[in-house]
Amino acid sequence: MDIICRERSCVYNKGFSCTSKQILIGDKINCTYYQKNDNLKNIPDTSRHIFGENPPKYHAHRESKKGCIHCQADCLFKSEQTCEANGITINCIKNMPLCATYFKK
Numbered sequence: 001m002d003i004i005c006r007e008r009s010c011v012y013n014k015g016f017s018c019t020s021k022q023i024l025i026g027d028k029i030n031c032t033y034y035q036k037n038d039n040l041k042n043i044p045d046t047s048r049h050i051f052g053e054n055p056p057k058y059h060a061h062r063e064s065k066k067g068c069i070h071c072q073a074d075c076l077f078k079s080e081q082t083c084e085a086n087g088i089t090i091n092c093i094k095n096m097p098l099c100a101t102y103f104k105k
Contacts, residue, residue, distance in 0.1 A: 001068065002087030007097040011037040018090065025083065027072040031090050033099040051063040 003018040012020040012035065024032045069083035077085040088101040 001086075003069070004087065004089040004095070005031075007031070007034060007090055007092045009036050010040075010097065011035045013085075021068065023069045023088075025069065025071040025073055025075075025099045025102075027074070029073045029075075029099045029102045031099065034097040071099075073099070073102060074105050075099075076105050077101065 003023060005013045005015055005018045006016060007013060010018075010031075012018050012033065022033070026032045055072050069085075069088060070081055071083045073076045073081075073083070077083050085101050088099055090097050091100040092098075093100075
């Protein structure tokens, strides 16, 4: 399961990949495990320049057959509090880490 994270100020973000052992997406599609690291706040989001001269450097994504994403949102991918998507993307929207993979039921 790929867990892509564009919230660069989170302690679990390593090269746009989440390193947290578990993730909980709250009922407002927010990543509740987000932990801000003030030392990381000035790191630019280079993932926006994927086709530019200096493409972003991505950390190897974790592959897991077991679901490690728990979800409380009213989402199409949720099955008994577990995310059944092949992977998710967490994006920084309005200064909040939100699940961009969310599809309302």
